[in-house]
């Protein structure tokens with residue numbers, strides 16, 4: 001570890017600073033950047049249901065173990081992501097041997113086996129899991145997402161997932177995780193869901209606000225209102241997947257980059273990004289007694305999941321380190337308070 005301070009040192013009196021990693025990113029210069037800047041990690045993909053459990057009777061531990069071993073070796077906190085999700089799940093889990101949809105009982109048993117096996121393998125290494133990811137609908141008049149989980153189990157899969165995770169490791173911090181979690185409509189539905197889990201007498205310790213923000217949103221008031229609303233339930237709050245896209249959030253777009261669209265990083269985008277990161281971390285610091293972690297989703301602008309989502313092939317520049325892994329102007333704004 002180098003002598004100069006990193007984000008984790010500037011924020012040591014506030015909350016851990018985490019980063020989403022792939023096994024490959026643990027090596028070389030990106031591995032050095034992780035150790036200098038961060039004291040928490042989340043595996044970006046390798047502990048999702050499909051990657052870690054591709055077939056009913058086969059688990060793929062190799063890559064998940066590499067991330068866990070790195071965290072243990074360097075004494076980094078480790079968040080697990082994600083025990084129950086409709087995306088990147090092996091589609092075998094919803095099907096019987098004839099390829100028909102399984103019953104609720106079979107699916108819940110498979111969910112229990114998955115959660116118990118994965119949680120127990122990393123007991124003592126992972127302190128918090130995103131137990132359920134993105135179960136709330138984006139449709140204004142719909143409460144829960146109409147995923148195969150919901151179609152087969154109704155809302156029970158959510159409460160059962162938390163119950164199974166708690167049984168597997170009672171010491172775990174259990175999170176519900178979602179995006180657009182500071183939009184008032186979705187915020188209120190997440191609030192309702194967390195309250196439903198609490199009312200079922202099942203442990204839930206935190207809400208994960210993913211934090212896929214942009215230089216245009218959220219407003220400071222929306223962010224404050226959401227953190228306060230979740231905190232009013234008596235749970236921790238974490239920013240679990242922070243990045244600040246230089247484009248407007250367009251969940252619906254899937255078209256490739258238009259020929260005439262120039263996706264270079266522009267000075268006016270950078271100016272807005274500096275202002276947005278400054279606001280975000282000012283608010284995070286204000287809520288240091290409620291926020292128990294801030295995790296960036298990916299390490300640097302060298303690679304971001306936003307380079308292909310929602311617009312394939314459109315380069316994004318959402319993080320605090322540039323493509324050469326050097327701190328950007330926004331980085332210096334985020335540490336300026338110290």
Ligand SMILES: Oc1ccccc1CN[C@@H]1C=C[C@@H](O)[C@H](O)[C@H]1O
Nearest residue numbers: 044081133179180210212241251305
């Ligand atoms: O912001 C969104 C908009 C629509 C769908 C999903 C998301 C965010 N979805 C997140 C992003 C990247 C994945 O690696 C994470 O596992 C997932 O939680």
